Amino acid sequence: xxxxxxxxxxxxxxxxxxxxxxxxxxxxxxxxxxxxxxxxxxxxxxxxxxxxxxxxxxxxxxxxxxxxxxxxxxxxxxxxxxxxxxxxxxxxxxxxxxxxxxxxxxxxxxxxxxxxxxxxxxxxxxxxxxxxxxxxxxxxxxxxxxxxxxxxxxxxxxxxxxxxxxxxxxxxxxxxxxxxxxxxxxxxxxxxxxxxxxxxxxxxxxxxxxxxxxxxxxxxxxxxxxxxxxxxxxxxxxxxxxxxxxxxxxxxxxxxxxxxxxxxxxxxxxxxxxxxxxxxxxxxxxxxxxxxxxxxxxxxxxxxxxxxxxxxxxxxxxxxxxxxxxxxxxxxxxxxxxxxxx
Amino acid sequence: xxxxxxxxxxxxxxxxxxxxxxxxxxxxxxxxxxxxxxxxxxxxxxxxxxxxxxxxxxxxxxxxxxxxxxxxxxxxxxxxxxxxxxxxxxxxxxxxxxxxxxxxxxxxxxxxxxxxxxxxxxxxxxxxxxxxxxxxxxxxxxxxxxxxxxxxxxxxxxxxxxxxxxxxxxxxxxxxxxxxxxxxxxxxxxxxxxxxxxxxxxxxxxxxxxxxxxxxxxxxxxxxxxxxxxxxxxxxxxxxxxxxxxxxxxxxxxxxxxxxxxxxxxxxxxxxxxxxxxxxxxxxxxxxxxxxxxxxxxxxxxxxxxxxxxxxxxxxxxxxxxxxxxxxxxxxxxxxxxxxxxxx
Numbered sequence: 001x002x003x004x005x006x007x008x009x010x011x012x013x014x015x016x017x018x019x020x021x022x023x024x025x026x027x028x029x030x031x032x033x034x035x036x037x038x039x040x041x042x043x044x045x046x047x048x049x050x051x052x053x054x055x056x057x058x059x060x061x062x063x064x065x066x067x068x069x070x071x072x073x074x075x076x077x078x079x080x081x082x083x084x085x086x087x088x089x090x091x092x093x094x095x096x097x098x099x100x101x102x103x104x105x106x107x108x109x110x111x112x113x114x115x116x117x118x119x120x121x122x123x124x125x126x127x128x129x130x131x132x133x134x135x136x137x138x139x140x141x142x143x144x145x146x147x148x149x150x151x152x153x154x155x156x157x158x159x160x161x162x163x164x165x166x167x168x169x170x171x172x173x174x175x176x177x178x179x180x181x182x183x184x185x186x187x188x189x190x191x192x193x194x195x196x197x198x199x200x201x202x203x204x205x206x207x208x209x210x211x212x213x214x215x216x217x218x219x220x221x222x223x224x225x226x227x228x229x230x231x232x233x234x235x236x237x238x239x240x241x242x243x244x245x246x247x248x249x250x251x252x253x254x255x256x257x258x259x260x261x262x263x264x265x266x267x268x269x270x271x272x273x274x275x276x277x278x279x280x281x282x283x284x285x286x287x288x289x290x291x292x293x294x295x296x297x298x299x300x301x302x303x304x305x306x307x308x309x310x311x312x313x314x315x316x317x318x319x320x321x322x323x324x325x326x327x328x329x330x331x332x333x334x335x336x337x338x339x340x341x342x
Numbered sequence: 343x344x345x346x347x348x349x350x351x352x353x354x355x356x357x358x359x360x361x362x363x364x365x366x367x368x369x370x371x372x373x374x375x376x377x378x379x380x381x382x383x384x385x386x387x388x389x390x391x392x393x394x395x396x397x398x399x400x401x402x403x404x405x406x407x408x409x410x411x412x413x414x415x416x417x418x419x420x421x422x423x424x425x426x427x428x429x430x431x432x433x434x435x436x437x438x439x440x441x442x443x444x445x446x447x448x449x450x451x452x453x454x455x456x457x458x459x460x461x462x463x464x465x466x467x468x469x470x471x472x473x474x475x476x477x478x479x480x481x482x483x484x485x486x487x488x489x490x491x492x493x494x495x496x497x498x499x500x501x502x503x504x505x506x507x508x509x510x511x512x513x514x515x516x517x518x519x520x521x522x523x524x525x526x527x528x529x530x531x532x533x534x535x536x537x538x539x540x541x542x543x544x545x546x547x548x549x550x551x552x553x554x555x556x557x558x559x560x561x562x563x564x565x566x567x568x569x570x571x572x573x574x575x576x577x578x579x580x581x582x583x584x585x586x587x588x589x590x591x592x593x594x595x596x597x598x599x600x601x602x603x604x605x606x607x608x609x610x611x612x613x614x615x616x617x618x619x620x621x622x623x624x625x626x627x628x629x630x631x632x633x634x635x636x637x638x639x640x641x642x643x644x645x646x647x648x649x650x651x652x653x654x655x656x657x658x659x660x661x662x663x664x665x666x667x668x669x670x671x672x673x674x675x676x677x678x679x680x681x682x683x684x685x686x
Contacts, residue, residue, distance in 0.1 A: 043649075044636050044638075044642070044645070044646050044649075045645060045646035045647070045648065045649025045650075046649050047649050047650070047651045047654050048651060050649075051646065051647075051649035051650050051651075052413070052418060052646060052647070052650070053650055053652075054409050054410065054413075054650070054652070056412075056413060056418040056421070081478075081480070082480075083480065083636070084636040084638065084646070085636050086633070086634055086635060086636045088538070088542075088634065089541070089542060089634075089635055089636060092542040092543070092545065092546055093542075093545075095546065096545035096546045097545075098545060205649070205651065205654055208651065208654050208655065209654055209655035318651055319651040319652055319654075320651050
């Protein structure tokens with residue numbers, strides 16, 4: 001296998017040196033074009049990220065990424081077929097080629113990348129542990145919870161992470177443990193603790209279960225680092241570039257002020273070189289990946305830029321009302337970043 | 343103490359002091375348990391509306407079930423094609439009616455026709471092709487899928503089970519050994535492991551491109567396990583038969599097949615019916631295990647719809663509704679089996 005890979009990459013190097021115009025073969029991309037739809041593995045149901053709505057349409061931040069990739073490759077965001085996957089199933093389903101892309105709230109880690117034969121194509125959600133507190137408590141960051149009590153499920157990662165974080169900083173908190181997560185959040189809701197802790201994105205779905213969700217606020221600062229992103233199989237580099245740069249393109253579009261509404265107008269009239277390259281007015285960037293030059297124009301027009309997608313699925317345009325937090329652009333104090341379209 | 347003149351129920355419930363105390367205590371407990379349930383599910387429940395905002399009464403929010411009813415019944419089946427699933431439900435109803443009301447020769451003809459054509463018509467109706475819009479199995483779901491999996495696993499399990507039960511009694515060692523191995527293997531593996539293996543390992547081993555449908559793999563896996571259980575139930579029936587039955591048939595000059603299909607098997611099946619019904623009931627409930635491979639059966643779709651931010655937190659409503667349907671199916675099955683036992 002290794003020898004084969006080595007030989008393969010050597011051959012590829014030679015090929016690209018011989019002719020910059022030749023595209024690296026991409027079996028995945030060819031297969032998607034031949035069958036006319038993208039096969040996307042998603043979460044069975046996670047508020048804001050992936051769920052079937054009342055009409056039976058898949059919706060959510062992770063689903064939007066599938067749609068954007070379909071729009072970029074096939075010109076139509078609806079040409080996606082979704083495979084809901086359970087947590088145990090997601091890797092075999094990707095490895096065995098049943099899906100082209102796994103966009104399923106999956107944390108990027110070294111060992112997954114190194115040992116599962118999968119690659120992560122960027123970060124579409126900066127997840128990490130944080131707290132939900134009552135607005136009246138007036139805490140802005142985890143460190144403000146000095147002396148507070150925290151409800152958490154016994155033996156969970158969250159319990160350990162929170163305990164370690166406060167011990168390291170010599171802050172005193174009372175950690176109250178419960179058998180189950182649901183018990184912990186019910187206890188918080190009934191006033192037994194000042195805070196409840198879970199992932200930033202997970203808390204969005206849990207806050208609206210509280211009696212008066214508007215009385216509670218989710219802290220923006222994270223005490224753990226669990227970034228999530230789309231996953232592909234090893235071995236098809238051009239396909240991986242397509243996924244990675246579609247996500248980058250959505251982020252770039254937000255940074256450059258390109259939205260689903262103004263994309264056509266921007267393509268025709270913008271003087272900004274990066275916008276023109278992004279939208280295919282110049283540079284022929286789509287063709288370099290073997291796509292139409294309108295790839296990102298289609299994705300942005302049909303799905304929106306990252307911010308539009310976020311606000312619609314998790315943010316203020318959704319019932320979850322999750323703030324951007326770390327998923328704000330790097331230019332606006334967040335972590336969300338893309339390399340340039342140059 | 344004179345209790346002889348009291349009606350039977352009074353005597354049983356309030357016969358003497360300890361009995362009376364227990365009766366009253368249990369009654370109080372029942373009322374104490376029922377009142378909050380009724381208050382939640384009935385008196386304080388919200389029935390009318392379209393969003394969770396309409397649910398202000400504090401009780402159950404049945405609006406959620408109303409909004410999601412289509413998905414609970416059909417999963418993500420395209421709304422325009424749901425009449426086909428209704429026809430499928432209708433076919434099941436017809437089958438039950440045929441079993442319940444027809445007698446004698448008519449019943450045999452009807453049941454043979456159903457066994458022959460139902461499986462094909464069912465798959466064609468739901469899956470499409472041959473003039474119908476194709477609908478991929480990934481869009482099947484809800485009650486429709488639960489019934490589909492139960493029926494089709496049973497259709498695999500019953501003939502296979504009977505065959506292996508007979509094989510286990512066979513005088514040919516090869517057949518007997520194969521049957522024993524089959525039965526003991528499938529009876530010994532947990533169903534959840536079978537579903538996992540069928541859905542996760544198979545595609546990794548098989549060359550890419552040759553994809554057996556995910557649902558088909560689960561149904562076959564379930565069918566094989568249940569077949570082993572059925573085989574044991576039928577074997578019980580066969581062993582319960584007096585030896586004289588087979589010997590009498592032999593004395594009349596009937597061969598193995600005639601003896602089996604005319605004399606022993608029909609009687610054995612009748613004896614095995616309660617045990618087989620048990621297997622069917624557990625099969626209906628075991629179909630929920632496909633949730634681990636994200637097939638959206640009734641329970642799966644209930645769970646999935648809880649992820650819609652518009653309905654997050656409606657756990658009680660979803661599970662009570664799904665549970666009630668499972669209970670109803672299983673209860674109907676057990677009643678049906680009781681009726682069959684009495685009829686024979």
